[in-house]
Amino acid sequence: MPLVPLSAVRYLAPWLRPLRALAARRWLREAEIDGLLALLNPTWRLNRVFARVQGRRWVADDMLALTLQPNGNWRGARPGQHVRLYLEVAGVRLSRSYSLTALHADGSLEIAIKRQPGGRLSNRLLDWVAVGQVLEIGQPFGELCWVEQAPGVLLLAAGSGLTPLLGLLRGALAQGFGAPVTLLHYVRRHGQRAFVHELQALQAQHANLRVRWALSGDPAQAGELSGRFAAEHLHELGDVERRSVFACGPAGFVEQVQGWWHGAPRDGQLQVETFSPPAFNQAEPVRPVRLRFARAQREVQGDSRRSLLEQAEAEGLRPAHGCRQGICASCTCLLLSGAVRDLRSGALFSEPNQPIRLCVSAPQGDVAVDV
Numbered sequence: 170m171p172l173v174p175l176s177a178v179r180y181l182a183p184w185l186r187p188l189r190a191l192a193a194r195r196w197l198r199e200a201e202i203d204g205l206l207a208l209l210n211p212t213w214r215l216n217r218v219f220a221r222v223q224g225r226r227w228v229a230d231d232m233l234a235l236t237l238q239p240n241g242n243w244r245g246a247r248p249g250q251h252v253r254l255y256l257e258v259a260g261v262r263l264s265r266s267y268s269l270t271a272l273h274a275d276g277s278l279e280i281a282i283k284r285q286p287g288g289r290l291s292n293r294l295l296d297w298v299a300v301g302q303v304l305e306i307g308q309p310f311g312e313l314c315w316v317e318q319a320p321g322v323l324l325l326a327a328g329s330g331l332t333p334l335l336g337l338l339r340g341a342l343a344q345g346f347g348a349p350v351t352l353l354h355y356v357r358r359h360g361q362r363a364f365v366h367e368l369q370a371l372q373a374q375h376a377n378l379r380v381r382w383a384l385s386g387d388p389a390q391a392g393e394l395s396g397r398f399a400a401e402h403l404h405e406l407g408d409v410e411r412r413s414v415f416a417c418g419p420a421g422f423v424e425q426v427q428g429w430w431h432g433a434p435r436d437g438q439l440q441v442e443t444f445s446p447p448a449f450n451q452a453e454p455v456r457p458v459r460l461r462f463a464r465a466q467r468e469v470q471g472d473s474r475r476s477l478l479e480q481a482e483a484e485g486l487r488p489a490h491g492c493r494q495g496i497c498a499s500c501t502c503l504l505l506s507g508a509v510r511d512l513r514s515g516a517l518f519s520e521p522n523q524p525i526r527l528c529v530s531a532p533q534g535d536v537a538v539d540v
C-alpha cells in the first residue's frame with residue numbers, strides 16, 4: 170500500500186514547481202528527488218509520467234486493452250493521439266507507441282496492445298503486465314483530428330489501425346456528433362476483430378453509427394465483406410463519397426486508400442496514419458550523397474534511400490526521436506542546406522532553415538542538418 174495515494178499524487182503535482190525549477194538549474198538532482206517521491210508512491214516523479222495499471226482485458230484474440238491512471242505530470246490528451254510506453258526488458262530500455270482508445274472522465278486512459286510476431290515490448294506487456302503495476306509513458310502526440318462540420322465520416326482501419334480511430338469515434342460520439350459515421354475494419358481472422366462488444370454497444374446507442382468488418386483470411390459471414398481494401402467495398406457501403414475519411418493501418422493499406430481517394434474529385438478531407446515507417450520508392454535509383462550533421466561536426470557519405478534519422482544513427486549519432494513514423498515531431502530539426510524528400514508524401518523541401526522531421530526525410534543530394 171503506497172504511503173501517498175495516487176489521487177493525492179495527481180493533486181500535488183503543481184506544488185512541486187519550486188523543486189522542478191531547482192532541478193532545472195541543476196541545484197538539485199532530479200534522479201534523487203524521483204527516488205524519494207517513488208518511495209511515497211511508485212508513480213510519483215518530478216517530471217516524468219508514470220501510470221498505474223488499473224485494468225486489463227482481452228478485446229480480441231491477439232489484443233489486450235490496458236486502463237492506465239497517470240500521475241499528475243500527464244498533460245492530458247485528445248482522442249486519436251498516441252503515447253509512447255517505456256519498459257526495461259533484460260536490461261535494455263525499449264519503447265513503443267500505442268494509440269489511445271479511450272479517455273475517461275476520471276483522467277484515466279486506455280491503450281490497446283496487439284501481439285506482434287517478434288515484438289519484444291508488446292509481447293512482453295501482453296504476457297507480463299498485471300493490475301497494480303506501474304509503467305512509464307510519454308506525453309501524448311499525434312495530429313488526427315475529428316472534422317466537426319463533416320456531413321459524414323468514413324473510418325477505414327486495418328488491423329491495429331482500429332485503435333486511434335476507436336479513440337476518435339468514442340470522443341466524437343460522446344460530444345454529440347450526429348452525422349452518419351461508418352467504420353470498416355479489415356482483419357484476417359474473426360478472432361482479430363477487436364472491441365466487438367464495445368462497437369456493437371456504440372452502434373445500439375447511436376443510430377448514426379454503422380460498423381462493418383472485412384475478412385481477408387477467414388470466409389466472410391453474413392453482413393461482412395470479403396478481401397483486402399477495394400473500392401467495391403465502399404460502393405457496397407453506399408453514400409460514402411462525400412464523407413471525410415480517416416484511414417489507419419499498415420503502409421500498403423494506407424497507400425491503397427490514398428490511391429482510391431485521389432482517383433476522383435471528392436468533398437471532405439482525407440487524414441491518414443500508418444503504423445509502419447514509410448518505405449522508399451523502389452523505382453527510384455539510390456544515389457550517394459554527402460551528409461553534414463552540423464552540431465555534431467560530422468560529415469559523412471550517405472545515400473538518398475534511407476531517412477536522415479537512420480543515417481545519423483548508423484554514424485553513431487543519437488538524435489531525439491519518438492515514433493519514427495513522422496507523427497510525434499520529436500525528431501524535428503532544421504534543414505540548413507540541400508533538399509530532402511518526405512518519404513510519406515513525396516514532397517520536396519529545400520528552403521534553408523525550415524524544420525523537417527528526420528525520420529521521414531531522405532536526402533535528395535548533399536544536405537546539411539542541425540543535428
Ligand code: FES
Nearest residue numbers: 491492493498528
Ligand atoms: S520520431 Fe516521431 S516524427 Fe520523427
